[in-house]
Amino acid sequence: MKVIKLDAIDSTNEFLKGLSSKKDLENFTIVSTNCQTQGKGQMGAVWASEVGKNLMMSILVKGFIVNISQIFDLNIVISVSVIEVLESLNIPNLSIKWPNDIMSYNKKIGGILIENSIKSDGSINSVVGLGLNVNQTNFNNLPRASSLKVICDTNFDRDQLLASIGNTIEKNILLSQNTPSICNSKYRNYLFKIDVPMPFSNQNNIKFMGIIQGVSSIGKLQILLEDDSIVEFDIKEVQMLY
Incomplete structure (x- = not known):
């Protein structure tokens, strides 16, 4: 696993995409x-972070997605x-707010942005960006x-x-390539x-009012409504009020 560390950059995703194209x-x-x-966050949202306090990283994933229907599978694995990892550090009350916000209690502590590109040979490369709030304590506004x-009150x-x-x-990633559904039940439980x-x-x-039932194979949120029907929503089509 090669790691490239930079002091400052506009976007780790953009840097890694540019480097992998060359x-x-x-x-x-x-x-x-x-x-x-x-x-960047989902749908063009801005991800702001104090210098030197948080984890901002992008990782290149090659060969996991072989067709467009598998895009959300990568989101699940990531x-x-x-x-x-956070569970191994005893971070309490962890969950995934659909589609990929990392939560502790009712607070967002991280977010994921996945960008895919199709190569000339038809293969798909993915650049996975992760922003994780680590040692920042000021969250004004x-x-x-x-x-x-x-x-956790610790660095x-x-x-x-x-x-x-x-x-x-x-x-x-390697486990999921052999057993594609290995992370799916974990994702739902989280x-x-x-x-x-x-x-x-x-x-x-x-x-x-509704009750989250799970997520479809292509990543739509499944919500049970008061009339007992289950409706699927895409990103930005629904907002949870909590």
């Missing part, structure tokens, strides 16, 4: 930085891998954000976290507010 990098190459000036330090070694997460992702009646809002800002 040269043949080994699988699971990681780029990390102390300062990311244009960090999310579960991060949770497993971010009432739903937290960090490992805030939750964490970011280099050790990076190595553990990288190794766990590699292990689970889902934030699974099987709990919750208020939601759809893209038209209409509020409704």
Whole structure:
């Protein structure tokens, strides 16, 4: 597992995508930085972080996705891998808020952004970006954000976290290639507010009650409604009100 460490960069995802387009990098190459000036989240959201406090990394995954229907499978493996590492550090009350926010209690401590590109030979490369709040304690104007330090009242070694997460992702990727569904049940069990009646809002800002049942094979959130029907929602089509 090759690790490229940078002091500052606009985006680890953009850097790794550019580097992989110019040269043949080994699988699971990681780029990390102390300062990311244009960090990205899902659907163009901005990921802001204090310099030197958090883990900002991107990892190259080659050959896992062989067709477009498998895209969410990678999301599952990555999310579960991060949770497993944090569980080993005794971070309490961990869950995955669909599709890939890492939560402790009701607070977001991390997020994942996966970008895929099709090579000229038809193979698909994925660049997986992870932002994890580690030792930052100031979250002004971010009432739903937290960090490992805030939750556990201790500092964490970011280099050790990076190595553990990288190794766990590699292990689970290789396991999932042989047993594709190995992480699926874990992902469902980790889902934030699974099987709990919750208020939601759809893209038209209409509020409704529902119960999360799971996620479809292509990554849509399955919600049981009050009329006993199960409706599937894509990203940005539904918002959980909690």
